Amino acid sequence: MRIARFFRIRGHEDAMILIGFSILIFILILTLLSSFISPYDPRKSYLNIEGQSVPIKPLLPPMSSLTFNLNGTAHTYFFIFGTDQQGRDIFSRIISGASFVLTVAILATLFSLLIGAPLGLLSGYIGGLIDRTISLIMDSIYAFPGLILAIAIAALLGAGLLNMIIAIAVVYIPSYFRIVRGQVLSLKEQTFIEAAKALGSPRRDIVFKFILPNVLPSILVVATLNIADAIIIEASLSFLGLGIPPDTPDWGIDISQGRRFFLSGAWWVGLFPGLMIILSVIGFSLLGEGLDEKFNPRLRTR
Amino acid sequence: MNKLIETRNLTKLFPVRRGIWEIITRKPQKYVHAVEDVNLTISSGEIFTLVGESGSGKTTLGKLLIKLIEPTSGSIYFEGKNLNELQSWDDLKQLRRKAQMIFQDPYGSLNPRSKIGSGLKYVLDLHNLYNENERRKKVYEILERVGLHPAEKFYDRYPHELSGGQRQRVAIARALLLKPKFVVADEPVAMVDVSIRAQILELMLELKKEMDLTYMIITHDLSLAHYIADNMAIMYLAKIVEMGSKDSIFKKPLHPYTQALMSSIPDIKVRKKERIIIQGEVPNAIDPPKGCRFHPRCPFAFDKCKIIEPELKKVNDRFVACHLY
Amino acid sequence: MTDKLLSIRNLSVKYKLRDYTINALEDISLDLNTGSSLGVAGETGSGKSTLALAIMKLLPKYAEMKGKIIYYDKNLLELKEEEFRKIRGSKISLVFQEPSATLNPVMSIKEHFLELFKTHIPEISEEEAIERASKLLEETGVPGARLRDYPHMLSGGMKQRVSIALALALNPDLLVADEPTTALDVLIEAQILELFKKLKRERNFTLMLITHNLGVLAETVEEILILYAGKIAEYGKIDKVFNEPLHPYTKLLLESVPSIQENKKLSYIPGSPPDLANPPKGCRFHPRCPFAFDKCKIIEPELKKVNDRFVACHLYYE
Numbered sequence: 001m002r003i004a005r006f007f008r009i010r011g012h013e014d015a016m017i018l019i020g021f022s023i024l025i026f027i028l029i030l031t032l033l034s035s036f037i038s039p040y041d042p043r044k045s046y047l048n049i050e051g052q053s054v055p056i057k058p059l060l061p062p063m064s065s066l067t068f069n070l071n072g073t074a075h076t077y078f079f080i081f082g083t084d085q086q087g088r089d090i091f092s093r094i095i096s097g098a099s100f101v102l103t104v105a106i107l108a109t110l111f112s113l114l115i116g117a118p119l120g121l122l123s124g125y126i127g128g129l130i131d132r133t134i135s136l137i138m139d140s141i142y143a144f145p146g147l148i149l150a151i152a153i154a155a156l157l158g159a160g161l162l163n164m165i166i167a168i169a170v171v172y173i174p175s176y177f178r179i180v181r182g183q184v185l186s187l188k189e190q191t192f193i194e195a196a197k198a199l200g201s202p203r204r205d206i207v208f209k210f211i212l213p214n215v216l217p218s219i220l221v222v223a224t225l226n227i228a229d230a231i232i233i234e235a236s237l238s239f240l241g242l243g244i245p246p247d248t249p250d251w252g253i254d255i256s257q258g259r260r261f262f263l264s265g266a267w268w269v270g271l272f273p274g275l276m277i278i279l280s281v282i283g284f285s286l287l288g289e290g291l292d293e294k295f296n297p298r299l300r301t302r
Numbered sequence: 303m304n305k306l307i308e309t310r311n312l313t314k315l316f317p318v319r320r321g322i323w324e325i326i327t328r329k330p331q332k333y334v335h336a337v338e339d340v341n342l343t344i345s346s347g348e349i350f351t352l353v354g355e356s357g358s359g360k361t362t363l364g365k366l367l368i369k370l371i372e373p374t375s376g377s378i379y380f381e382g383k384n385l386n387e388l389q390s391w392d393d394l395k396q397l398r399r400k401a402q403m404i405f406q407d408p409y410g411s412l413n414p415r416s417k418i419g420s421g422l423k424y425v426l427d428l429h430n431l432y433n434e435n436e437r438r439k440k441v442y443e444i445l446e447r448v449g450l451h452p453a454e455k456f457y458d459r460y461p462h463e464l465s466g467g468q469r470q471r472v473a474i475a476r477a478l479l480l481k482p483k484f485v486v487a488d489e490p491v492a493m494v495d496v497s498i499r500a501q502i503l504e505l506m507l508e509l510k511k512e513m514d515l516t517y518m519i520i521t522h523d524l525s526l527a528h529y530i531a532d533n534m535a536i537m538y539l540a541k542i543v544e545m546g547s548k549d550s551i552f553k554k555p556l557h558p559y560t561q562a563l564m565s566s567i568p569d570i571k572v573r574k575k576e577r578i579i580i581q582g583e584v585p586n587a588i589d590p591p592k593g594c595r596f597h598p599r600c601p602f603a604f605d606k607c608k609i610i611e612p613e614l615k616k617v618n619d620r621f622v623a624c625h626l627y
Numbered sequence: 628m629t630d631k632l633l634s635i636r637n638l639s640v641k642y643k644l645r646d647y648t649i650n651a652l653e654d655i656s657l658d659l660n661t662g663s664s665l666g667v668a669g670e671t672g673s674g675k676s677t678l679a680l681a682i683m684k685l686l687p688k689y690a691e692m693k694g695k696i697i698y699y700d701k702n703l704l705e706l707k708e709e710e711f712r713k714i715r716g717s718k719i720s721l722v723f724q725e726p727s728a729t730l731n732p733v734m735s736i737k738e739h740f741l742e743l744f745k746t747h748i749p750e751i752s753e754e755e756a757i758e759r760a761s762k763l764l765e766e767t768g769v770p771g772a773r774l775r776d777y778p779h780m781l782s783g784g785m786k787q788r789v790s791i792a793l794a795l796a797l798n799p800d801l802l803v804a805d806e807p808t809t810a811l812d813v814l815i816e817a818q819i820l821e822l823f824k825k826l827k828r829e830r831n832f833t834l835m836l837i838t839h840n841l842g843v844l845a846e847t848v849e850e851i852l853i854l855y856a857g858k859i860a861e862y863g864k865i866d867k868v869f870n871e872p873l874h875p876y877t878k879l880l881l882e883s884v885p886s887i888q889e890n891k892k893l894s895y896i897p898g899s900p901p902d903l904a905n906p907p908k909g910c911r912f913h914p915r916c917p918f919a920f921d922k923c924k925i926i927e928p929e930l931k932k933v934n935d936r937f938v939a940c941h942l943y944y945e
Binding site for chain 2: 812816817818821866869880885895899900
Binding site: 191 | 395
């Protein structure tokens with residue numbers, strides 16, 4: 001109860017926002033400090049280290065440690081989540097992977113927001129032929145299943161970080177377009193817009209002072225939820241080997257490679273990156289849903 | 303009294319949106335007849351009341367008069383100047399300072415994301431009136447004047463924290479902040495609670511006196527017109543059917559539509575009433591009936607009414623558009 | 628005839644919301660005799676629609692009801708949903724402000740009637756159902772050919788006529804009409820009110836008409852119940868109440884409504900209706916009442932019989 005009071009939690013949406021936010025802060029800290037926290041080089045294999053006394057096997061299970069001599073001093077390595085098939089430290093890979101995944105997801109979302117929202121604003125406010133044309137294009141993009149579209153674009157554009165971001169961004173442009181356009185259409189008919197015109201507001205003010213502030217909360221909600229989606233698409237693209245070099249520390253790639261060892265008993269290779277994906281998606285979803293309830297409250301019954 | 307507003311053959315038609323198929327097959331463009339051929343005069347200082355049912359075009363006429371929308375044809379003279387000739391943004395802004403509007407819906411007419419005070423101050427910013435410090439003071443003044451007391455408290459509130467009556471007070475304050483001469487009030491009390499209506503009307507009447515306002519009050523409620531109007535016009539399907547002083551119209555309504563309206567309003571002073579029941583409903587404004595628009599429902603219609611549209615003509619102390627006279 | 632059809636005893640309804648509780652109705656008692664007509668007047672938030680929904684048992688789940696609604700010998704509040712379903716729509720029926728609340732846009736008018744008849748009279752044949760439906764439509768002023776139409780093909784007035792026909796289809800004892808003419812234009816409103824009066828004469832059902840429009844009540848009902856902030860302020864024969872209102876709220880309300888019969892300056896009620904999550908102590912009207920004295924601020928007045936009616940005001944008893 002005291003915690004609830006401290007954080008001013010009054011309803012489940014506040015709790016959702018708080019939990020989602022905490023998860024994201026946690027992941028963010030991992031990302032920002034990855035080069036400090038990450039115990040070992042995520043790309044380095046520990047199979048062939050000089051001075052080792054015994055041959056090291058790959059796929060060490062979680063909580064394994066290795067000790068060997070290098071120039072007379074003993075070195076101990078501790079692999080909290082184990083190592084993968086190439087003998088790389090999974091914990092280090094996960095931490096470095098976080099920054100990669102988040103960068104892609106957030107940038108892609110930002111791109112699609114910055115293209116989709118203004119288009120929706122323009123299309124909804126001006127209407128007419130422009131609106132019909134843009135809507136037609138957006139609807140046809142929207143009609144594709146997101147993942148398949150992203151795969152197609154990624155395959156078309158070829159490998160590369162930027163191409164991957166573009167592929168994901170294109171998928172979500174219509175989401176912003178549709179929500180912004182829809183809201184602008186209904187806002188445009190509201191009396192307070194008409195009242196603003198009657199008071200002598202120029203168009204610029206109508207769009208930026210009266211319409212935009214009323215659309216922003218929804219954009220924010222959609223963006224947060226989209227990041228969660230984008231993480232999954234990013235992982236799927238990497239899982240399929242589209243986009244980035246295979247030794248990049250990335251959750252999708254790691255799952256893809258780890259899945260081969262599940263049956264032979266090395267469950268940890270794929271599990272930990274998978275958990276991280278789930279955790280971050282939950283974080284963004286909780287935050288998004290919580291914000292949605294906060295900004296668009298319905299009648300609150302007990 | 304001198305004329306403040308005069309309209310000549312004022313007409314507004316709204317095009318009906320066509321589907322792709324209708325555009326391809328070149329179906330003729332259809333129009334909603336909102337306001338047709340309206341000639342009226344509003345004198346300085348009067349309360350002109352426009353009465354009509356929904357779809358009669360009364361709100362459109364109100365918006366035309368303050369140039370919130372452009373007429374399809376015809377013209378409006380505001381203080382002798384033809385509003386069609388106002389082209390520049392500055393001219394329009396000058397007009398905005400003189401002619402304002404109060405809207406029906408107190409819940410939709412205030413921006414939900416802007417505080418009461420900043421919403422009002424924005425109006426002064428927009429027209430660059432007073433200096434920065436004075437603006438806040440002016441907003442306080444008007445808030446107090448419309449009965450939102452203490453003003454400091456209401457200044458920082460959001461619209462959703464206010465009741466319907468309080469919001470309508472804010473809307474009145476906003477319209478009067480620019481010290482206009484002419485205010486169109488579109489059903490100013492229709493969406494306000496019954497026990498609050500008289501308060502709002504009283505406030506509007508007081509402010510009219512203080513600020514030398516001219517009102518055009520749009521309403522569907524004849525008893526409100528009876529209470530507040532000096533002159534009035536009754537609209538049916540985009541046209542004015544009867545216009546004159548309130549006293550003469552209430553004493554002896556001439557147009558059958560006015561008579562029907564008058565016998566239909568529910569009144570607390572009348573228990574068992576004899577009323578003229580008008581059959582049918584208002585026809586579609588896209589294809590209004592030929593001849594007199596009221597003839598399909600009129601108990602007194604004769605052959606001529608079905609063919610020839612009656613003009614609004616002077617009959618004794620008023621104007622009526624009916625072949626009976 | 629003074630058969631009691633419906634008695635409400637100490638009915639209270641609370642809406643339990645997460646952050647607060649709204650006292651929508653408190654301690655409402657009234658009697659409806661067979662064939663009578665009662666007008667319920669009040670503003671937004673007075674609880675008038677809650678009363679209609681409570682009688683119909685259509686209140687949302689978060690509403691908490693206390694008291695009794697006795698219909699013949701049954702307490703409606705204790706009936707199970709499946710038992711009440713036999714009464715709702717057949718013995719007690721409701722006309723809403725928006726006909727769209729009754730009419731399903733994807734069903735034709737005919738299908739509405741068929742569904743209604745088949746639910747309540749399973750043995751009815753389709754021909755008979757259709758015949759009864761077209762008779763009902765004619766009775767409410769809708770051409771029988773409209774049976775094949777869908778709701779969107781009808782005008783607002785026609786839709787309201789259809790929903791009235793549906794409400795009367797199974798010869799209810801009690802018709803509850805919640806603002807049935809508010810969404811309509813004046814001339815159509817007049818048509819519908821005439822229709823109510825005609826149907827009531829012919830069918831002799833009991834009418835409960837709920838509206839904020841006092842003028843509508845003046846010409847339609849015999850008795851009136853004035854609600855203020857969830858409580859009854861005044862309750863009696865409408866002639867008496869309108870000619871000589873006793874409760875200050877009724878008095879001021881009547882004086883604040885313009886009438887074309889007279890040229891009087893309107894008086895008005897200061898302030899605004901109270902917040903029902905947090906109603907004022909004592910009499911709920913006291914903050915707005917020009918006659919309020921000390922007692923009004925502390926003690927809540929009970930509804931008591933004063934001559935020919937019931938009033939809840941300290942001015943009228945020692």
